[in-house]
Amino acid sequence: MHIKTMAEYAANGETPEVLFWVGCAGSFDQRAQKITKAFATILDKVGISFAILGKEESCTGDPARRAGNEFIFQMMAQNNIQLLNMYGVKKIVTACPHCFNTLKNEYPALGGNYEVIHHTSFLQSLIDEGRIKMQEGGSFKGKKITYHDSCYLGRANNIYEAPRKVLETLDAELIEMKRCRSKGLCCGAGGAQMFKEEEKGTTRINFERGQEAVATGASVIAANCPFCMTMLTDGIKEAGKEENVKVLDIAELIEQSMK
Amino acid sequence: MRIVQELLFVILFGTAVYLFSRKAGQIRKNILLGRDKDLNDHPDLRWKNLLLLAFGQQKMFRNPLVAVLHFFVYAGFLIINIEILEIILDGILGQHRLFVPVLGGLYPVLIGLFEILAVLVITGCAIFLVRRNILKLKRFISKDLDGWPRSDANYILITEIVLMLLFLTMNTADQALQARGAAHYIPTGNFWISGMLTPAFAGMSDGTIEIIERSCWWLHIAGVLAFLNYLPYSKHLHIILAFPNAYYASLEPKGEMENMPAVQHEVQLMLQPELAANAPASDTMPKFGAKDVTDLTWKNLLDAYSCTECGRCTAACPANITGKLLSPRKIMMDTRDRLEEVGRNIKANNGTFTDDNKTLLRNYITEEELRACTTCNACVQECPVSINPLDIILQLRRHLVMEESSAPAEWTGMFSNIENNMAPWKFSMDDRDKWATE
Numbered sequence: 291m292h293i294k295t296m297a298e299y300a301a302n303g304e305t306p307e308v309l310f311w312v313g314c315a316g317s318f319d320q321r322a323q324k325i326t327k328a329f330a331t332i333l334d335k336v337g338i339s340f341a342i343l344g345k346e347e348s349c350t351g352d353p354a355r356r357a358g359n360e361f362i363f364q365m366m367a368q369n370n371i372q373l374l375n376m377y378g379v380k381k382i383v384t385a386c387p388h389c390f391n392t393l394k395n396e397y398p399a400l401g402g403n404y405e406v407i408h409h410t411s412f413l414q415s416l417i418d419e420g421r422i423k424m425q426e427g428g429s430f431k432g433k434k435i436t437y438h439d440s441c442y443l444g445r446a447n448n449i450y451e452a453p454r455k456v457l458e459t460l461d462a463e464l465i466e467m468k469r470c471r472s473k474g475l476c477c478g479a480g481g482a483q484m485f486k487e488e489e490k491g492t493t494r495i496n497f498e499r500g501q502e503a504v505a506t507g508a509s510v511i512a513a514n515c516p517f518c519m520t521m522l523t524d525g526i527k528e529a530g531k532e533e534n535v536k537v538l539d540i541a542e543l544i545e546q547s548m549k
Numbered sequence: 550m551r552i553v554q555e556l557l558f559v560i561l562f563g564t565a566v567y568l569f570s571r572k573a574g575q576i577r578k579n580i581l582l583g584r585d586k587d588l589n590d591h592p593d594l595r596w597k598n599l600l601l602l603a604f605g606q607q608k609m610f611r612n613p614l615v616a617v618l619h620f621f622v623y624a625g626f627l628i629i630n631i632e633i634l635e636i637i638l639d640g641i642l643g644q645h646r647l648f649v650p651v652l653g654g655l656y657p658v659l660i661g662l663f664e665i666l667a668v669l670v671i672t673g674c675a676i677f678l679v680r681r682n683i684l685k686l687k688r689f690i691s692k693d694l695d696g697w698p699r700s701d702a703n704y705i706l707i708t709e710i711v712l713m714l715l716f717l718t719m720n721t722a723d724q725a726l727q728a729r730g731a732a733h734y735i736p737t738g739n740f741w742i743s744g745m746l747t748p749a750f751a752g753m754s755d756g757t758i759e760i761i762e763r764s765c766w767w768l769h770i771a772g773v774l775a776f777l778n779y780l781p782y783s784k785h786l787h788i789i790l791a792f793p794n795a796y797y798a799s800l801e802p803k804g805e806m807e808n809m810p811a812v813q814h815e816v817q818l819m820l821q822p823e824l825a826a827n828a829p830a831s832d833t834m835p836k837f838g839a840k841d842v843t844d845l846t847w848k849n850l851l852d853a854y855s856c857t858e859c860g861r862c863t864a865a866c867p868a869n870i871t872g873k874l875l876s877p878r879k880i881m882m883d884t885r886d887r888l889e890e891v892g893r894n895i896k897a898n899n900g901t902f903t904d905d906n907k908t909l910l911r912n913y914i915t916e917e918e919l920r921a922c923t924t925c926n927a928c929v930q931e932c933p934v935s936i937n938p939l940d941i942i943l944q945l946r947r948h949l950v951m952e953e954s955s956a957p958a959e960w961t962g963m964f965s966n967i968e969n970n971m972a973p974w975k976f977s978m979d980d981r982d983k984w985a986t987e
Contacts, residue, residue, distance in 0.1 A: 293985040312981075314972040323984040330985070344982040348971035356924050356943065357960050358838065358950030360809045362967050364816035372820075395805035400813060441925035446804025472930050473611075476867040481924030485973055486959040489921040492872030499867075 291334050295344035296377045306341040308333075308407075309379050311393065313386035314349050315516035321523070322516035328545035329385050329409055335548065336421045340383075346373055350392040357482035364400075367392075371402035385409040385541060387442035387515045388480070394447070408443055410453040410514050410540050417459055428547035430460040435543075436467055436508035438499070438522060439474035440515035453514050456540055460547055465506045475499050477525075479517035500525020504535060511537045551643045558640035558770075565774035572781040576854060579892040583847030588797045595796045598935070603795035608933040618673040622709065625670035626788065629716070632663050636770050646723075649737050661741030664720065667713040668742060674706040674713075681706075688860030693879045698784065698858055705785045708776055715769040717743055722762035725750040731759065787857035791934040794855040797848055798935035803926045806943060811835040812951075838947025841908040842888045845941060852936040853885035862928035862938055873921035877928035877938035883913035884941060910945050919945050920957065 299306050310333065316326040333340050348370055351363035374382075382404050384390050394406035416422045437457060443449045450471045457464055469475040478488065478495030488494055500522060503511045511526070513519045522537045601607045606623065609616035635648045649656050681689045681702060694702070720743035726734040728747060750758050780786050818825045839845045842853075862877035863869050869876050887909045895902050910916075919942055928938045949955045956964070963973045971978050 293982075295982070312984075314974065317981045317984060318972060318974055318976045323987075326984055342982060342985065344985075345978055347981060349967050349973060351967070353973050354964055354967055355806055356946075357956060357963070358943070358946035358948070359956075359960075359964050360812040360837065360947060360951060361816060362964050364809075364812050365820070366967060366971070368813075368816055368820055391802075391804040395802050396808070399808040441923070441927075442804055445926040445930045447802050473865070473927075475870070476923045476925035476927065478867060478871075478923055481922050482960060482963065483923050485963040486920075486957045488871075489868070489873045489875075489917055491868070491921075495867045495871050495923065498871050 291331065293330055294341050295346070296341045296379070297344070297346065299341050300377060305378065306339045308338065308340050308381045308383050309374075309377075310340045310342050311382050311384035311386075311389055312342055312347060313384060313389040313516070315520075316385055317347070319516060319520070321519060325385055325516060325519070325539040325541055328539065329541040332413070332416075332422065332541060332545050332548065336416055343373065350389050352388045352392045353482040353485055355392075355396075356480070357485075367397060367400050367402070371397055371400055374402060374404065379404055381405045381407070383407045383409055383412045385514075385516070385539070387440045387446070388517070391442045391446050408447075408449060408452075408514070410443070410456055411449060413456045413540065413544055414452040417456060422459075422544065423549045424459050424461075424547055425549050428460060430462045430510065430543060430547060433460075433462045433510060434465055434506070434508040435460065435462045435510045435512055436465045436503055436506045437470070437512045438467070438477065438503065438514075438518055439471060440513070440518050441474070441476050441480050443514055444474050445472055453512070453540055456544065457512055460543060462510070465508050467502050467506055469502065475502065477515075477518040477521035479515075479521045484517050484520070494525075494528075496521035496525040497528045498525075500527075500529050504529045504531050509535055510543070511535060512543060513537055513539050555641065555643040561771065561774065562637060562640065565778060569777050569781070572778070575892060575896070576781055576786075579888050580847050580850045580854065582843050582888070582891065582895075583845050583850040584843075586846040586848055588848060591800055594800055595798075598798050598800075599792060599796045601795075602798070602933070602935055603792045606933065608931070611931070618676055621666070621669035622673040622677075623788075625666035625673075625713070626709070628666055629663050629670075632660070632716075633770070633773060636766070640770060645733050646735060646737060649735055654738065657738035657740055660720065660737070661739075664717060664740055664742035667716050671710050671713050674710045678703065678706050688864045691860060691863065691876070691878075693860065693863065693876050693882065694858065698882065701783050701785075702858070704779075705783065708772065708779075712769060712772050712776070715765045715772065717746070719762055719765035719769060721746040722750060722758050722765065725758050726755065726762060729755060731755050784856065784858045787855050787934055790851065790855035794851055795935045797851065799937065799940075803929055807940070809837070809947075812837065837951035838949070839941070839944035840910050840948045840952065842884060842891055843902075844948070845884070845909075845944060849884065849937075849941050849944075850888055852938075852941075853881050853888060855934050856881040856885065856936055857934065858882060859933070861931040861933065862936070865927040865931045867923055867925055867927065868921040873918075874915065875918045875921035877942075880914060880918070880938045880941055881936060884909060887913050910948060914945060916949060916955065919949065922946075 296309065310330065312326055315322040349366050350370065351366035355363035382393055384393065387408060390406060390408045393404065435457060437454060439450060476495060477499055503522065504526060511522055513522060519537055519539060526532050526535050526537060606616065606620060609619055638647050639645060652659065680686050720740050723734060724740055724743050725747040727736050836844060842850060858878060860878045866875060866877055891902060894905055922942045924939060926939060966973050966975050970976060
């Protein structure tokens with residue numbers, strides 16, 4: 291599969307249906323790269339013409355802004371908007387809820403207006419349109435899966451149902467944690483915490499969430515965010531369950547179960 | 550005699566209203582010390598929030614049992630105000646149960662309903678006292694509430710119970726006197742609850758019961774007026790401010806952070822220097838973020854006065870759950886305490902603030918608290934009266950980083966990585982699409 295960049299499309303005078311905003315975690319983090327590849331594979335299989343920005347993509351500025359550094363945020367945001375507007379981008383899909391939130395809610399004030407979709411919502415519409423078809427008796431059929439709401443998809447943007455609807459197509463047994471949907475417990479990575487040590491406390495947030503997820507008895511924890519992925523994976527390890535419990539992104543679950 | 554009582558009442562009522570308005574005016578002044586922010590767009594959505602969140606207490610129903618009890622106390626207090634109106638008019642005009650001839654048969658029904666509400670208020674408050682002092686729910690025994698805040702909560706609940714008991718005793722005495730045909734006690738028909746309690750006064754003389762009735766009447770209305778004046782000093786102010794606070798609640802998605810046009814502009818000039826020629830020169834150095842309460846928006850300050858210290862925010866805060874110092878409730882309590890202090894300072898210095906070497910940041914809220922926040926919005930989600938503690942946390946963080954360059958070393962590294970490599974980690978930009986070729 292050759293993944294084309296916006297520059298390649300533009301050189302041929304073409305425009306793709308959608309821009310796949312990969313994000314820093316999706317580009318550089320080894321675990322998150324697998325999510326990126328899984329989602330790109332789905333788009334390719336379904337036959338959607340998509341592009342990435344490739345080397346031209348920059349951080350959206352989310353962690354800098356939330357840490358308090360508005361200058362770096364504005365630098366990243368304004369450069370990105372200039373680039374996106376130059377390519378005439380209309381529609382963006384991303385597998386990172388932090389990028390999603392920033393592109394969708396914070397770029398319009400700076401002159402960047404796009405239709406921004408999180409990959410779980412995108413997958414749901416592909417399933418609804420019948421463009422993604424699931425295997426009969428896929429590998430997750432009957433398995434216990436619990437879903438972790440990321441803060442930036444859930445509370446920040448009120449998206450609770452789309453990821454659950456996608457998971458329903460797996461024919462798995464969905465078990466909710468007690469703290470779910472708008473009451474979901476953070477994984478501990480947001481607000482730029484991903485990039486620093488936690489403050490002094492009695493435990494780590496991801497250990498607390500990991501235990502809660504393990505307690506459901508699920509063999510798969512479904513995530514929708516590369517940072518939650520890192521945090522939960524460590525949380526499961528701390529609980530000593532990394533052999534029995536896997537943390538997988540919704541895109542990976544679908545990619546492994548579609549025809 | 551009657552004219553003396555009328556005069557006394559008018560003086561009592563007038564003083565209570567005057568003192569309350571004066572304090573309310575002071576609070577309004579304090580709130581307006583905040584930075585300006587226009588929150589008058591979309592009145593339709595704002596009225597909807599007012600109706601659902603404040604009148605309907607929508608978010609309280611995240612815990613239905615507590616919500617129902619709270620609703621009784623709230624409805625009781627709101628609806629019994631109709632009865633208070635009669636009491637005030639009676640007091641001013643020297644009448645007794647002025648509304649009886651006007652409402653006729655409806656009167657005992659209304660009073661009967663109020664009495665049922667009074668019993669529900671007593672029940673609700675009693676259960677709330679048990680939850681705070683005997684069951685000791687985690688959010689009520691937190692150290693956030695040590696000292697005055699914990700007493701404040703108990704005083705409020707006890708006062709409400711006492712006021713309702715006075716109301717019921719007054720009605721019972723009235724019913725007993727009516728049954729005996731005592732002068733001035735016009736027949737009203739049977740009150741649903743006090744009507745059943747009259748045997749309690751069986752052996753007493755008319756005179757004694759009348760003294761009880763009059764004492765309860767005076768104590769009740771004096772208690773209500775005293776409570777009104779207690780509100781502005783108490784967390785209980787939420788019964789008033791929850792309404793404007795719901796109206797002015799943010800209509801944006803919770804994930805969106807407020808833009809900083811001053812920084813946007815500066816970065817624009819840096820990236821596109823050709824714009825600088827036309828840019829108006831600014832003579833004042835803009836301040837970035839918030840260090841003290843006056844740097845926050847007026848809505849942040851209204852939030853602080855609206856907080857009733859219930860602690861739902863802190864109970865849901867992942868940092869607090871895992872033992873970090875951060876407590877969103879404390880952020881709000883600190884903001885109110887500091888704002889009151891600044892307000893007193895301005896008053897004492899004839900209208901100008903005199904530096905007291907204190908700020909909200911550090912003297913009240915520490916860096917460690919601010920750094921523990923994951924911006925998960927659980928506190929914002931949980932608050933039943935539309936308070937946003939996260940907004941304050943983020944403004945204080947902006948001050949720390951942009952005015953003081955105070956950030957943990959890892960964050961400083963992250964900033965320079967983003968600036969130099971366009972990613973928060975130290976990877977080469979050229980490797981950004983390496984995954985696509987593997």
